[in-house]
Amino acid sequence: MKDKFIKRLAFLLLCLSFSCSDNEVELVFADLPTKRIEAKITAVKQLLLASQEGWKMTYFTDDTSLGGFTYIFRFFEDGTVAMDSDFGDTAGTTTTSLWSVDFGATVKLNFTTKNKIHELSDAANVPDEGLTGQGYRGSFEFLFSKTEGENLVFEAVRDNTPVLFEKATREDWENLSKNDEIINLLNGELFYTLNNTRQVFEYDANRRFATNRNQQTTNTDFGIGFSPNGIVVSPEITDANGIKHKTFTLNNSKSAFVSKQGNFEIAIVNLPFNINQIWQINITENEVSELFANTFAAVTLENTRVWNETLWQNLLFGNVTLNNSPGSGILFYSFTDVDAEEGFLVQYFLRFSGIQDKPKLLDISRIDGGFNWSFYTYLDPVITLIVNNAPFETALNTPNNPTEIKLTSTINSEVWFVIKLNN
Amino acid sequence: MKKLVYIFFSLLFIYGCSEEKQLTESNLDTDTPALNEIDIFLRENFTTPYNIEVFYKWNPNKVDFNRFLFPPNTETVISAMQAIKTIWLDTYNEIAGENFVKLIAPREIVLVGGFNINPSGTITLGLAEGGKRITFFNTDFVDLKDKEELVRFVATIQHEYTHILNQNIPFDREVYEEITPSGYTAQWFNSNDNDSRELGFISAYARSNEDEDFAEMVTALLSNSNNEYNAIIDAITNEQAKTDIKAKEAIIVKYFKTEFNLDIYELQRVAAENVEKVLNSYER
Numbered sequence: 001m002k003d004k005f006i007k008r009l010a011f012l013l014l015c016l017s018f019s020c021s022d023n024e025v026e027l028v029f030a031d032l033p034t035k036r037i038e039a040k041i042t043a044v045k046q047l048l049l050a051s052q053e054g055w056k057m058t059y060f061t062d063d064t065s066l067g068g069f070t071y072i073f074r075f076f077e078d079g080t081v082a083m084d085s086d087f088g089d090t091a092g093t094t095t096t097s098l099w100s101v102d103f104g105a106t107v108k109l110n111f112t113t114k115n116k117i118h119e120l121s122d123a124a125n126v127p128d129e130g131l132t133g134q135g136y137r138g139s140f141e142f143l144f145s146k147t148e149g150e151n152l153v154f155e156a157v158r159d160n161t162p163v164l165f166e167k168a169t170r171e172d173w174e175n176l177s178k179n180d181e182i183i184n185l186l187n188g189e190l191f192y193t194l195n196n197t198r199q200v201f202e203y204d205a206n207r208r209f210a211t212n213r214n215q216q217t218t219n220t221d222f223g224i225g226f227s228p229n230g231i232v233v234s235p236e237i238t239d240a241n242g243i244k245h246k247t248f249t250l251n252n253s254k255s256a257f258v259s260k261q262g263n264f265e266i267a268i269v270n271l272p273f274n275i276n277q278i279w280q281i282n283i284t285e286n287e288v289s290e291l292f293a294n295t296f297a298a299v300t301l302e303n304t305r306v307w308n309e310t311l312w313q314n315l316l317f318g319n320v321t322l323n324n325s326p327g328s329g330i331l332f333y334s335f336t337d338v339d340a341e342e343g344f345l346v347q348y349f350l351r352f353s354g355i356q357d358k359p360k361l362l363d364i365s366r367i368d369g370g371f372n373w374s375f376y377t378y379l380d381p382v383i384t385l386i387v388n389n390a391p392f393e394t395a396l397n398t399p400n401n402p403t404e405i406k407l408t409s410t411i412n413s414e415v416w417f418v419i420k421l422n423n
Numbered sequence: 424m425k426k427l428v429y430i431f432f433s434l435l436f437i438y439g440c441s442e443e444k445q446l447t448e449s450n451l452d453t454d455t456p457a458l459n460e461i462d463i464f465l466r467e468n469f470t471t472p473y474n475i476e477v478f479y480k481w482n483p484n485k486v487d488f489n490r491f492l493f494p495p496n497t498e499t500v501i502s503a504m505q506a507i508k509t510i511w512l513d514t515y516n517e518i519a520g521e522n523f524v525k526l527i528a529p530r531e532i533v534l535v536g537g538f539n540i541n542p543s544g545t546i547t548l549g550l551a552e553g554g555k556r557i558t559f560f561n562t563d564f565v566d567l568k569d570k571e572e573l574v575r576f577v578a579t580i581q582h583e584y585t586h587i588l589n590q591n592i593p594f595d596r597e598v599y600e601e602i603t604p605s606g607y608t609a610q611w612f613n614s615n616d617n618d619s620r621e622l623g624f625i626s627a628y629a630r631s632n633e634d635e636d637f638a639e640m641v642t643a644l645l646s647n648s649n650n651e652y653n654a655i656i657d658a659i660t661n662e663q664a665k666t667d668i669k670a671k672e673a674i675i676v677k678y679f680k681t682e683f684n685l686d687i688y689e690l691q692r693v694a695a696e697n698v699e700k701v702l703n704s705y706e707r
Contacts, residue, residue: 034450079457097497098459098480112480114536114563118493124538124564133540135491141483157483 037103044144045101047152048075048109054082055152055165056172058225061120061138062161063234066127067208068225069136071117072168072176075099081111086179086226088119104143108157111140127206129326178228182250186224187276188354189213189269195240200269202353231257231266239264255357269354272362272394273402275328279419281315287418295385302378303334309343310335315382317419320347325371328352330386332379347371348383355391362407364390389415461500468508469532473525477504479534486535486558495536495562503534503562503576506701510577511584514645514694519685527591529583531556536563545612549579554590557583568705574646574698581645581694585638592682595674600633602670607632620659623667640671644687648695 029036048055054074060067069087076082081099085091097115102108111117119125120138127136142154142163152165183205190210191200199220201210212220225232230249237245245264248257256267281288283296300311312333320331322345329350335343347370355361366387369377389409396402402421409415458466461479469475478485481494495503515524529551539547539560550558557580565576600607603623611619611630619627629639644652659665679685 032450038450038452079459100480104483110481113494114496118536121491121493122537123491123540132544133491133542137491140481140493158488 037107040107040144041101041103044107044109047147048101049077051167053168053170053173056168057163057165058227058232059117059120059138059156059163060161060223060225060234061136061156062159063223064221065130065207065209065223066136067223068232068234069120069138069208070176070179070225070227072172073117074168081115083115083117084173084176085116086176086183088116090116091180092177101144104141104157107144109142109144109154127204175228179226182226182229182231185250185254186268186270187274188271188352190266191269191356192237192264192266233266237264237266267356269356270359271352271354272360273396273405275318275352275362277318278316278320278422279318279405280422281317281417281419283313283315289414289416291412291414292385292417295381299379299381303376306378307334307375310338312343316422318352320349320370322347322371327367327370329367329370330383332376332382334376344372344375346373346376346379348373348379350383350387358391360394361391361410362394364392385415392416461497464501465504468504473512473528475528475530475532477532477534482533485531485533485556487539490539491537492535492539492560493537495534499536499562499565500534502567503559503565504532505704506567506573506577507532507580509701510573510694510697511580514690514697517693518689519683523683527588529555529557529587533558534562535560537561538564543612548575549583551583551586554587557587568702570698570702573701577698578642578646582638582642585641586634588683589634589637594637594678594682596633599637599671599674602667603636606630607636620655620668621661621664623661623664623671625655625668625671636671637675640668640675641687644672644675644691645694647691649688649691651695652691 031039051074054072056070056072058068058070061069069085071083071085071087073081073083079098079100080096082094082096084094095115097111098113100110100112102110117138117140120136121140122135123133125135126132131137137158139156139158139161141157143157143160145153145155145162147153148164150167154163154165155161156163186203186205188203189200190203191198193199199217200213201221202213203210203224208224208226210222210224220237222233222235222237225234227247230247232247233245239245239262243262243264245259245261247260248266249260250256251258251265254268256265258265283293285293288296296311296313300313303309303311312335314333316331316333318328320329321327322331325347327347327349329348331348332346333343334346335341337343349367349370351365351367353363353365355363364387366383389411391410392407393410395406395408397404404418404420406418407416465477465479469477479495479497479500486492512524533556535558537560541547546561548560550556550560552558559576559579562576566572567576606619606622606624608630611627614622614627614630616626619625619630622630624630624636624639625643626639629636643655647655656665656668659668676687679687679690
């Protein structure tokens with residue numbers, strides 16, 4: 001009996017001695033998680049505040065379909081941030097909003113009230129219909145990743161796109177508007193030569209994106225960001241020697257961008273004028289050649305024969321975007337009732353391109369029939385006349401912002417027509 | 424002997440784990456953040472009197488991450504919230520008493536600067552979530568000096584607040600949905616307001632379901648003066664449609680009277696006056 005009692009007592013004592021054991025946990029890290037998070041938030045805040053002239057970044061929101069947008073911002077202790085950009089309606093002005101450093105997936109910079117950078121995330125502000133509801137696919141929250149020398153590396157919260165914040169200088173603020181000169185320089189095509197093959201890219205100014213003409217080669221497409229004296233591309237372009245090229249400077253003749261990383265360049269092929277406007281061709285004696293007029297007269301007759309409609313004796317040329325059918329080319333109008341101006345629009349898409357070292361020439365080639373074309377294929381002789389006699393020599397009424405241009409075939413001088421800016 | 428053992432154990436219990444650490448300060452930063460002019464306005468007009476928090480700074484947890492949205496411009500916040508206060512809060516305060524909105528209110532109002540564009544191409548103006556939160560979209564694009572835009576903007580909260588009232592006390596849905604049972608459609612956005620009125624609905628959106636129909640009816644009543652509202656109804660040519668809308672109106676009048684002891688026509692009168700008050704404040 002006594003034995004049993006002692007055993008029980010010993011057992012209880014043992015229990016008690018362990019129940020009061022030291023429960024201090026040895027920390028794996030230097031401090032508690034909350035303290036470390038708070039410290040990190042403070043540290044990132046201090047990093048951002050430390051740069052006297054702020055930071056600049058060229059943000060490629062999605063380099064598979066869009067280019068880069070440059071922002072310069074300076075953070076202040078009172079929670080405000082001043083910002084300028086080479087993108088958007090208020091580019092060239094400094095606008096102020098609020099910012100904070102918060103904790104999300106990790107410590108992040110949050111531009112908490114509206115400023116220029118939010119224009120990239122404005123669902124109603126899109127480069128084209130393809131991005132309806134998505135704006136320019138941008139973020140305005142950036143997860144802090146690491147420091148890289150004097151630079152800060154962040155990741156966009158939406159898709160973890162890496163973004164580099166570089167220390168800005170006073171010159172960066174002053175020279176930002178010079179990006180516009182480079183932006184306005186590009187309106188047509190770009191090309192580079194790789195393994196003796198010319199890779200030609202169509203440049204979309206709205207998206208700041210270059211797409212390879214050869215649609216089989218899609219992995220060469222790249223987005224373009226701008227600097228005061230050149231461009232930055234993303235993804236980087238790898239040359240035949242395996243060297244990667246990212247930063248380019250405009251050469252003196254403004255005909256190419258030369259790589260800073262080595263012997264490689266991207267040539268600019270511009271159009272002789274802004275074709276991406278609505279131009280009009282009037283089928284009258286002094287505005288089109290006899291051959292052009294006769295070809296048009298023949299299809300006018302055919303149109304009356306087939307549909308008993310009256311073909312409008314004018315054509316729209318250049319930007320012929322219709323609501324659901326965007327693009328460039330040519331637009332016919334076939335009246336069912338001339339007085340009431342009722343009828344059908346007929347659209348044919350054309351490709352307009354420049355020719356390197358021949359700044360006055362405009363090349364025109366076929367793409368495809370557009371809206372209603374399948375009902376009016378007999379209008380094709382007009383298209384054939386134009387594309388078979390391209391390229392055209394262009395004579396502008398004024399060199400800057402021309403309103404009237406005469407296009408004369410370099411193949412057959414009997415083919416010419418005048419285009420006038422349609423207001 | 425037994426006694427001694429018990430005393431021994433008691434002592435062990437008392438002294439064994441006696442060491443208690445004192446609580447230290449929180450590791451989190453609990454300081455009151457610096458308040459700017461907007462924060463002070465919102466605290467004084469919404470948070471302190473009504474326990475409604477207004478979020479204008481970006482908080483990704485309050486919105487749909489899959490939409491491309493952005494926070495409002497700081498310059499628009501005070502004027503937008505002042506308009507909401509005058510036309511919505513002050514109206515209910517005057518007619519229903521100060522405690523009405525204090526007791527039944529959204530606890531959070533979220534302001535979003537940009538448009539909320541749906542995959543169908545329609546634009547969502549506002550959201551009410553679980554009776555707790557009302558979200559206003561495109562606050563940056565509203566011209567509050569323009570009567571039509573002002574009314575449309577505040578209509579969002581009149582509409583969403585109706586949902587909150589319904590979530591507190593449901594309306595007689597069975598009777599309501601029998602008035603125009605065949606007119607409800609998920610493709611409501613294919614029709615316009617005028618066509619919808621000829622079918623017995625006050626707006627196109629009212630056709631989406633009976634809950635929205637009810638909220639749209641209340642919104643129409645509180646977004647127009649009595650004369651303006653009657654003019655809308657008089658302009659309908661289809662007599663059956665007129666009768667249907669009036670039947671819906673009767674249910675709403677009864678709902679406000681019996682459930683909340685409120686005369687909706689009084690709310691309508693004061694709301695219309697307050698719209699003018701906001702417009703006049705800009706003209707000064």
